Amino acid sequence: MSFEGPWPYIYIAIAGWLATDFWRWSGVIAGNRIDEKSEVLNWVRAVATALVAAVIAKLIFFPTGTLESSPLWLRLGAVLAGALFFFFGGRFRQILGIAAAIAFLAAGLAIIGA
Template identity: 50%
Template sequence: MADWVYSDVVPWWPYVFILLAGWLPTDMWRYLGVVSASRIDETGEAAKIARTIATSLVAAVIAQLVFFPSGALAGIPTLVRLLALAVGFAAYLASRRRILVGIVAAELVIGGWALVAALD
């Protein structure tokens, strides 16, 4: 009985867990945001604080991906990841702040490195 696992008895449990722990809390905040958005001043202090926190969270995630990667990204040298970050940011600024252009530019750097590494 020591090897008993709940997901063996109820095989759909992981999907219910994903629904309850992942989707529901996320969408709850989205719906609350939609309901309360009409009452928030875009130029007010609360909006500035929210933008600052959101931007800092994105910056922290990017820094973690560049400096402390996991999975397949860990196999890419740090110098290549830093170059991809710099090229992506430069492309973002050069394209009048189009996020997709910056992402594609960074991906091209990493893809180019992968192609060169595969040829060796």
């Protein structure tokens, strides 16, 4: 097999699908058997929420790459703008929250010239 052109990408897509598809179907099957109000599911939700919060905190306080050149107040402002649009965004709150945070950060970086 030649690794030129689209073949590496096709290989990665197939290998990634095979490696994760079993776990996806296992989650679907197990998820149908778990009571929505069970302690196990509450624990899973708490762990998932904590992981997302940890990633966001890391991006705010210990950024890498391009985000590292932005000041802390700008990163915190972007989170605040995203949160406000999320909570008051209505039906499209997720998209609005993400777009508002990105727009705030981009505008701030353009203004300060970073």
